[in-house]
Amino acid sequence: MRQYRGAGGEERIWFEPSEIEQMMTSELQRAGLSPTDAAPVVNLEAFIERHLKATLDQYADLEPLVLGVTEFFEGRQPRISINKDLTGSALDEDESPPGRLGRWRATLAHEAGHVLLHRSLFEFAAGSMNLFETPQAGDGPRQLHRCLKRDATYATGGNWREVQANQAMAALLMPKTFFARIARAEAQKIFPDSDAIPAGGEDRVAARLAPLLGVSRQAASIRLTTLALVLPRGQGRL
Amino acid sequence: MADTDGRSLGEVLRCKRVEADISLRDLAKTLGLAPSYLSDIENDRRVPSEDVLQRLAAELDLKFDDLMARAGRFGNDAERYMKQHPAAGALFRRISDKRLPDEDLKKLLTTVEKMGTKKGGT
Numbered sequence: 566m567r568q569y570r571g572a573g574g575e576e577r578i579w580f581e582p583s584e585i586e587q588m589m590t591s592e593l594q595r596a597g598l599s600p601t602d603a604a605p606v607v608n609l610e611a612f613i614e615r616h617l618k619a620t621l622d623q624y625a626d627l628e629p630l631v632l633g634v635t636e637f638f639e640g641r642q643p644r645i646s647i648n649k650d651l652t653g654s655a656l657d658e659d660e661s662p663p664g665r666l667g668r669w670r671a672t673l674a675h676e677a678g679h680v681l682l683h684r685s686l687f688e689f690a691a692g693s694m695n696l697f698e699t700p701q702a703g704d705g706p707r708q709l710h711r712c713l714k715r716d717a718t719y720a721t722g723g724n725w726r727e728v729q730a731n732q733a734m735a736a737l738l739m740p741k742t743f744f745a746r747i748a749r750a751e752a753q754k755i756f757p758d759s760d761a762i763p764a765g766g767e768d769r770v771a772a773r774l775a776p777l778l779g780v781s782r783q784a785a786s787i788r789l790t791t792l793a794l795v796l797p798r799g800q801g802r803l
Numbered sequence: 804m805a806d807t808d809g810r811s812l813g814e815v816l817r818c819k820r821v822e823a824d825i826s827l828r829d830l831a832k833t834l835g836l837a838p839s840y841l842s843d844i845e846n847d848r849r850v851p852s853e854d855v856l857q858r859l860a861a862e863l864d865l866k867f868d869d870l871m872a873r874a875g876r877f878g879n880d881a882e883r884y885m886k887q888h889p890a891a892g893a894l895f896r897r898i899s900d901k902r903l904p905d906e907d908l909k910k911l912l913t914t915v916e917k918m919g920t921k922k923g924g925t
Contacts, residue, residue, distance in 0.1 A: 610827070
């Protein structure tokens with residue numbers, strides 16, 4: 566991790582992707598919420614409320630395009646708000662639209678990523694402002710991360726904070742070592758003659774992994790590729 | 804008597820639920836409430852009825868009187884009584900106007916308890 570200034574002079578924080586992987590794995594372990602074969606779906610509500618000690622409002626009245634918001638306050642726990650329409654359609658409807666639960670869980674993990682990675686930017690040391698903080702009037706929240714639909718995806722472009730939160734999101738939902746192990750096991754069932762996932766076969770494996778882990782197929786597929794679990798085209802083995 | 808830690812009803816309920824390691828949905832299911840309604844209560848967007856407060860107090864092992872106070876509710880019986888006896892409302896307003904401290908309120912409560920016992924109340 567290192568701190569630096571962006572082109573506009575604003576303070577930023579940089580994490581290597583491997584640091585984010587390690588941080589998230591270690592936080593899940595500390596929380597006692599690492600996924601297991603018996604319980605492969607990470608309990609994000611418990612992670613946020615019990616481990617991060619953040620206030621979680623699952624039915625927040627947010628603008629339609631805003632899926633989640635993370636707020637930091639001086640001297641108080643952070644607050645994560647999730648759009649009530651997203652929660653309602655993912656969890657409360659008799660027949661939830663396909664992929665909605667995955668999106669809801671991705672949003673929770675994304676916001677949890679903001680808390681873990683970016684809280685330090687807004688914390689105060691002994692009444693004085695952190696190096697990263699710009700003074701604000703009143704006692705309102707120090708910063709708002711308003712995560713739009715386009716932010717809470719697995720794409721890598723966009724705002725630097727959103728990119729980092731997305732990396733954290735993938736690492737929380739699908740911790741590297743665990744994910745690689747069960748991905749190989751599922752791949753074996755589909756491609757018994759190969760000890761790796763052949764190029765083009767990732768979608769079939771992702772379709773098996775998605776319901777197991779409570780993520781979208783797209784998320785599982787991208788994770789397979791990002792972790793280099795899919796053979797490059799023209800190669801038989803890793 | 805209610806604690807005076809300044810926390811809202813929603814904060815107290817959420818803290819106790821998390822401490823007890825119960826999810827919002829599990830608690831809502833146990834109490835027969837919609838998760839969105841329980842979430843509204845925890846976020847102080849809605850004030851629950853006396854009945855719901857009673858069930859919340861029992862489930863989370865909290866003091867019912869404390870929850871009632873934080874919800875700003877007197878209770879159905881008390882509200883009926885105040886309608887029948889306007890002096891009761893006046894008495895409360897005087898206490899409130901005078902900003903009586905906890906110590907005096909406890910003395911008043913003791914006196915009321917004694918009066919109730921003399922009249923055969925509980």
